Amino acid sequence: MMLAKTFVARATSLLAGAALAFGLLTSPVLADAKFERWVAGFRSTAQKNGISNATLDRAFRGVTAPDPEVLEKARYQPEFTAPVWDYFDNRVHEHSITVGRQMARKWKNWLDRIESRFGVDRHILLAIWSMESNYGEILENDRVMRNVVRSLSTLAYADKRRAKFARTQLLAALKILQSGDIDVSHLTGSWAGAMGHTQFIPTSYQAYAVDIDGNGRRDIWNSIPDALATAANLLRKNGWQGGKTWGYEVSLPPGRKFPGGSMSLAKWQSIGVTRTNGKPFPRASEKAELKVLDGRAGPAFLMTRNFFVLKRYNNADKYALAVGLLADEIAGYGGLERDWNRPFTKLSFAEKQELQKRLGAVGLYDGPIDGKIGSGSRGAIETYQKRVGMPVDGHPSMEVLSRLRR
Template identity: 45%
Template sequence: MAMDRRVFLVLLLAGCADTSPQGPLTAVAPPPPPQPTPAKPAAPPPSPDTPVPAGELAFDTWMKDFRVRALAAGLSPALLDRELSGVTPDPKVISLDSRQPEFSKPVGDYIRGVISDDRIAVGRRKREELTFLPAIEARYGVPRDILLAVWAMESAFGQLQGNFDVIRSMVSLAADGRRRAWAEGELIAALKIIDSGEVSRAQLRGSWAGAMGQTQFIPSSYRSTAVDFDGDGRRDIWSSDADSLASAANLLMKGGWKPGVGWAKEVLLPAGFDYSVTEVEKQPPAWWEARGVRRADGLAWTAADAASPAMLILPAGATGPAFLALPNHFAIRAYNNSTAYALGIGLLADRFGGGGPLVTPWPVETPLNLADRMAAQIALSRLGFDPGPADGVIGVGTRKALRAWQQSQQLPADGYLSADMVARLKARAGISP
């Protein structure tokens, strides 16, 4: 996507534990099959997470087991025969899914890539050209600039949607096993889309991870959330701009979007500020103002924003821009659970609406390689501060542990893992450079 996973999503993607696929992704759990006789109960269907042998035998075993679960989920044998016959795993999908980025892109670099002059110009032109935007905004309560930003980041305004066969991608991910339960749920959802007759197999194209169309919906989100806004009888997120943007608006609304409330505001922090409240306190702006926090643009809070809880986030640490994240920041993260992605959407939307650049510039940051990110997590664990698994993903748990360690060392507790902070942690934990 232009998502941060890409965004991730969006997006895939920097951020807060922080690059999960768009939306709440829950697999369909099939019920157990009926027992033939009381004396000899049938064995339960194989668990989606049961390991299988390697190679072709592994795939054949998985396919046989999946068929049991798919039938239990209500899919017909004829549909399974037609759509899955001859399907083989796609090595490219497996490779992309298992690829852990060696370097983590600094959030400032990510945002600079998101907010380009060309993208701003296109977005501003689209907001004037698309006559259906006010109607979508009125129905769902999501501002047009936010929707345009999602559209821009997910598919470059519909131009880059991906051309993978969604069924084969989900078969590949499910058979591989790393995310089997989730991928099987999405595979079943995709097969149900085909079975409904709404979308053909040939039309079901998307990213390698199964995100589809101009707004990159996974199959389960398409089934539950896509809408027919242009009234032609089809929920067409591939060819219809109106359906695509209205579907994104519906997803954000279901994710908790609050009409009339902002997404975030850049703020300035006073000297000697207690950074340990970062990503912890959710308080109205007046609470933050009492501690010296001020809007960077010098403007007053709207009544709706003033009544809303706000959380301080420091995506680039104490030396970078600071934001009070309002409830709609977290609604954006229902689309792609990444702090960087949500910032990218919000800041790009602000620019579409005529806003200017940030007051505090993004600092020049050194990308951290995977070994250093994992070493920092291991060091925090050795020092008694639990960051969660040492997976190299610097999310909420790692930042919380880092803030606690920083506070214990009388350092600014901003939770930001810089190259200097990695070196300090490794030295304290006795990990060789």
């Protein structure tokens, strides 16, 4: 009886091992075959939408399997929810301001033309460029930029939650390729298909792309004038009001609640809401909405029409506010009167780079020295704090840097 059990167990083990080995050898092939069948089916859909066989052949040449990194990024759900100050500290800082001013000088003639044609403030466009691609730096990063056709095909094939979006964007990307605006080798974007210096998804590109440099192609990948003009066109078509701001930093009177929704600036002023710089509101009849992103201890803002137009680019209050604040800094208007409510002493951009270098020197960090505090930097800070007996919070603080300097 024991021998029979042993035989069955050994046979089962051998069969399982063989099946596992067979699966490991064949599953990628099966996955590729299924993906290629999906591509074949999608080609039929694309042809019905006016995409030629020649375009499809160019687009899908070499695209024989899903991109596993795209699926990994699509599945990634960060456990860490960044506090509001973390979002702004990583986007509005000395480096992004300095580079923005350099770009304003470098591209002045084109910015003059774009501003004249579309009525959108150049500093807003520069801030969007910074937010979307770090003034184009991200386009040189092969770890970020991917084949748009493969990325969108991967999502359409394997990500049920994004499949409808991805199919729509893939059809639009194929139409862009067919139009001749870009060749297939340069049709690159983020894992979700956002493209070029100003990170447009394909359908938004179709709606707003502009050939302002006059070379016959709407090239947001290689032509900075085209990319900035395309961003300006999006804002203009969504109601940007030229010559007006996005909003005002304000002081709130203590001890009272405030109404939701929009009221005139004059009405806000009548209940004690005033500009932090002491100046009057220039257009008292203009409507505005109160936004307080960091509680009563942090800065407060009255947001006007242009703030909500910025949200057509990215529908998040933090994004639109970061664009507005960075634009004001690039323009030389200055920063916040009341800073974010951080529970630590803030580091400058250069000091955050020093923090990363010193964490690397003690063997805790091997990421880029970019002054941006992401999950890798936070993890290294937490490990260091545990090592030296500091409170473990992962904050990029002067307290941590001072300890590292010893």
